[in-house]
Amino acid sequence: MAPITASRALGLPIGELSRLSGVNIETIRYYERIKLLAAPRRTEGGHRLYGRDDVRILAFIRRARELGFNLVEIRALLDLGGPGKASCGDVRKIATRHLHDIRAKMSDLGKLERLLSRTVARCTGKTAPDCPVLDVLDTARTPRPRGRSGIRPS
Amino acid sequence: MAPITASRALGLPIGELSRLSGVNIETIRYYERIKLLAAPRRTEGGHRLYGRDDVRILAFIRRARELGFNLVEIRALLDLGGPGKASCGDVRKIATRHLHDIRAKMSDLGKLERLLSRTVARCTGKTAPDCPVLDVLDTARTPRPRGRSGIRPS
DNA sequence: CTTGATCCTGTAGCGGCTACAGGATGCACG
DNA sequence: CGTGCATCCTGTAGCCGCTACAGGATCAAG
CATH class of the missing domain: 1.20.5 (Single alpha-helices involved in coiled-coils or other helix-helix interfaces)
Structure with missing residues (x-):
């Protein structure tokens, strides 16, 4: 249920922030945990309350993530664009x-x-003993240098 | 029993296999743990001993990883290229x-x-209050659908 | 006051490794 | 035969960027 009268004195609960920013609730809490996001104020019962700025910041983060920036880079970008105005x-x-x-x-x-x-x-797609794909994979070329090469997931 | 005997005669320790296949020692053990690789025979002292086939298989895996196949796909490929000759x-x-x-x-x-x-x-590279990069990132477009979208690491 | 949606904390898991710690083994050399 | 040291062993924890629970507490509408 989306209370249309939300943002009472600019106090968005996390679910609302999630909807507005396009960032998963769990992810928002995760960002807070790793201090990418400042801890917001809370209700007496302990529920997080966010303001309009948080929507902007989170949307910024989401967009940067979509552009492939990692969280370290994003942290730097946020710092640069922040109060210091670098x-x-x-x-x-x-x-x-x-x-x-x-x-x-x-x-x-x-x-x-x-x-x-x-x-x-x-x-050919036929049941053949010599499959080109397996062949290509089988031609182990350079046993390339001892590496911390890591190979990222597809 | 034909060439198998030959490969059994030479028992490669894991470090040798690592060098020959281009796959990290720790990664080889990891592959064994997740059962991508069969457990090899051992010395009396418990050291792993591999044969020539293992070099081929590991090189195959490495190459497939380089081509971006994930381990699930590789497992399938190995099964297909395996005894069943699919x-x-x-x-x-x-x-x-x-x-x-x-x-x-x-x-x-x-x-x-x-x-x-x-x-x-x-x-411009200057100290400007309106940075185009930050601007682009700030234009939060579609707060796109609730998603398990995940966005992969860069 | 009851309901049920939303929220809370904490922990564990994913993929695909990598990096230790703390020992045991293998092998060449004297 | 002993010694030294490179290599090996197991086990566990960490990396990134989340996601998915469990087991409760809170909030707001009716």
Whole structure:
């Protein structure tokens, strides 16, 4: 139930904030726990009460997450855009590095896409003992350097 | 019994297997724990001893990981390519779906790259109160549907 | 006052590893 | 045969960014 008369003296409960910002309730509490978000005031019973600013901040965070910024970067962005009113140059630095990462990732994905689509194209779909996909995977190339390479989830 | 005997004769310790396959020692043990990899025989003292086949399998896994397959998919691929000698069609199905995912991700990254590069380009780098990057992030668009959307790490 | 929606804290789990701690083993060399 | 030390063992906890409970407490409408 959404009380239309919400924001009584600008006191949004967490569910309302969630709806307005597009951020999951559990995630909001998580952000508070890791101190990405300041702890809000509470009702006497202990329920969180947020203001309009919180909606903006959370929406900002959500958008930045959608753009692939991680929480460390977002924390930095929030600090920069915060009370100190730091330089746009610093923000640009973060964004530029991030852009660089994105381009690298796209290039990787591109290579991968070409390899995989070429391989799949060779597939007959029949029950064959020599499957091109498995073949490609089986050609273990460079046992590449000892690495903390980590390989991110797909 | 043909070449199996040969591979049994040489018993690779885990460190050797790691070097040959390019997979981290800890990761190999992890794969064993989650049963992606069969438990190998051991020395009397309890040290793992691997054969040549294990090098192939691990290299296969590593390569598939590099191509962005997740462990569930890899497990399926291993099963398919395994004793049952299943159809190439099944393998193709997995690979095709995966290819689809890759393309979707590339498209997303492309949009993101365009938005971010356009935005960064507008940056003066000066200490300005109105930073284009922060502006873009601040325009919270659709407070999109209640979601288990999750947004993957960058 | 009762209901039931919303909220609270705390903890555990996901994937795919990585990083220890605190020991046991294997093997070359003297 | 002893010694030293590289490698190995198990087990547990941590990383990120959430998500999903359990087991209650609170709030507001009727």
